[in-house]
Amino acid sequence: MAEIPARLSIGEVAARTGLSVHALRFYEREGLFVNPVRRGPGGRRVYSQDDVDWLTVCIILRASGMPLPALSRYAGLVGKGAGNEDERLALMREHEARVTTQMARLTESLDLIRFKVGVYEDLVDQGDDAAGCHAPSPSPAAADALPPHREAAVE
Secondary structure (H helix, E strand, O other), X not given: OOOOOOOEOHHHHHXXXXXXXXXHHHHHHOOOOXXXXXXOXXXXXXXXXXXXXXXXHHHHHHXXXXXXXXXXXXXXHHHHOOOOHHHHHHHHHHHHHHHHHHHHHHHHHHHHHHHHHHHHXXXXXXXXXXXXXXXXXXXXXXXXXXXXXXXXXXX
């Protein structure tokens, strides 16, 4: 097993996390690191494996839709250490609720997509075309709300 160096450059962290160097600098500016980013000789950023592990948490939370202000708040709470677990819990419960709602919407979307895939597979298997399969007909109330169809003037 390869030894993990204790000091990582910004390029090494970018390679390990999949974040760009620009994104790492942005995360630092926005206060998303739990600990301040250290500087080595010449002022270059120096990271640790703990920083990489924290960034992995940030990446997952961002991918789940956590807004930057909430992520920044969470990083600040974690950085302060013990004693604010109630606040962390409240923040995570709020985000959990957003993710649960998002997952329900995505499940609904996936159900429709799977239905459409089945329809088109059947059409292709039967050699039929998709006439009439693109959208449902409007309800009578919706049809009444549509602008009247204008016939082309015949001269």
